[in-house]
Amino acid sequence: MALKTPEQYVQSLRDGRVTYWDGERIDDITKHPRFRVPIATTAQDYDYDDPKLGALRRFRTEAGHEAHRIYQVPRSEEDLAKRIELLAHTGIGTAVSGVYMALMSVKDQVAAVNPQYAENIERMYRYCRDNDLRAAEVITDPKGDRKRRAHEQDDPDLYVRIVSRNNDGIVVRGAKLHITAASVIHELVVMPTKGMRQDETDYAVSFSIPVATKGVSIINRSFAPAELNAFDYPASSHHSMPEGFVVFDDVFVPWDRVFLAGEVQLASKLAQSLGLWERTGGVIAAVESSELFVGLAQLVTEMQGKESDMVAQASIAELITYAQMLKMSLDYACRHYEHTASGMVYPNTLAINAAKYYYAANYHQTVRYLHDLSGGLVLTLPLESDLRNPESGKFIRKYLYTKSNVDVETRMRVYNLIRDLTADAYGGWHFVVALQAGGGLSAQRFMMNRTYDIAGAKAKALAAAGAG
């Protein structure tokens, strides 16, 4: 029942977990250079004494002890606002533990079908909260041929499934792909990727197990190499996180860790509950980055003496529109919150899906304005090592000069951030993440069609047409 220190978190990862990266089986991830940045990023969120963020990271549970706020179930608009503030200042290795918010938000519906599963959700939530553990969102199956359902695939394991059951628990087989931070957290929280039909009962499965469970192995991949310097890569040198290709090779899960085992009517509810919180996280990150884009665009424009140019001003206005629309949407989603029967507050479903859609559908075009303003140096700026070499450095300082109030090194830092965020490996990662993380565009379209007041809109249209 205690908060962990950053050191205790690092120590807790030495548990025999099976991980691979670059063809190598890694026995102790805490000593491997590949994991240095991801573990350091996640460890930061265990710093409860941080003068700026320590208080934001903690909350007092109903039992009277302190826990990480990522586990605070929002009960009011203020709680929700605090959660949004927390997520804006939290690494992805911690933010993914929000998977427990998704489970808690469907607990009432799960209880109506099987009270034991709901009890398991509550107990596992408290276990993770009270032991200061982190959990991953383990949803996306390989899915094989998208035209065919889970049980119709040539290989029956292309969606995670139950292969046997006994008095003690279930045995599962399959894989989940793209799982953010899977190797650096403690619990893998598995859920169905979508709704399942009556003949797919073995695929309607959800549970939580420790990463080091027998039969689990994780193959890692990240956009970032082991080391990047902070001058040339101001964002990705301290933000990288591997995604995991997580394999469940006949893994035993005891009944007290099972949240769903065959009740197909719950599969889509679980899948959708996570979608909402994932998309909320995506929108929060987009609010932050879109504001950065405005600042970067204004800086490069001023540094190059283009601030009175009409085209530059029009481009910046486009970037401002994008940033402001996202900020207002998030604000609306929190003010018009919804709640479960037992009083858990969550962001407005329609507003979050519309915001995530707007963010994803317009991301690439919006970044284009920043690239257009910035010019070719986004890609061709010399490296810090050449700046520091006196022979080459003197030429770089001479020819990157624009005017007396612009420091060349600051100008380089601005360009490096633009490239790192939008045009290099991390930028490429963002281009795909904007679209796919939290589900592709069609996932949000589907939710908007389901949650918009279409009947009300139809009635208004009929009335306006004089037929209502």
Ligand SMILES: Cc1cc2nc3c(=O)[nH]c(=O)nc-3n(C[C@H](O)[C@H](O)[C@H](O)COP(=O)(O)OP(=O)(O)OC[C@H]3O[C@@H](n4cnc5c(N)ncnc54)[C@H](O)[C@@H]3O)c2cc1C
């Ligand atoms: C960096 C990153 C991090 C991620 N982190 C996580 C994570 O932590 N946990 C997790 O569970 N997932 C995670 N994801 C996975 C993400 O949710 C999926 O990539 C996304 O839902 C799309 O699924 P897919 O990749 O299987 O592609 P597909 O299912 O192939 O989808 C690609 C496109 O095809 C469309 N499509 C799919 N099926 C059909 C069909 N039958 N007919 C017509 N069109 C179809 C989709 O709508 C979409 O537009 C992550 C993804 C990325 C890129």
